Amino acid sequence: MIDEPSVACPYCGETITIVVDTTAGRQSYVEDCFVCCQPIVLDIDVDPDGALAHVDARPENG
Ligand SMILES: [Zn+2]
Numbered sequence: 001m002i003d004e005p006s007v008a009c010p011y012c013g014e015t016i017t018i019v020v021d022t023t024a025g026r027q028s029y030v031e032d033c034f035v036c037c038q039p040i041v042l043d044i045d046v047d048p049d050g051a052l053a054h055v056d057a058r059p060e061n062g
Pocket of ligand 1 (some may be wrong): 009010011012013014033034036037038059
């Protein structure tokens with residue numbers, strides 16, 4: 001299942017939409033903000049039934 005949650009960039013505060021493949025389960029990866037180009041660490045939790053549970057966006061070295 002593909003979900004497209006919105007998160008606030010921890011650097012510039014801009015709301016960005018990310019694409020999450022929830023079939024991959026719990027995941028963590030870095031994606032550059034398309035507004036300020038800084039690396040955002042995305043921690044993604046997926047429910048056992050495959051639904052997106054929680055998305056956390058934080059600075060790479062914070
Ligand atoms: Zn940004």
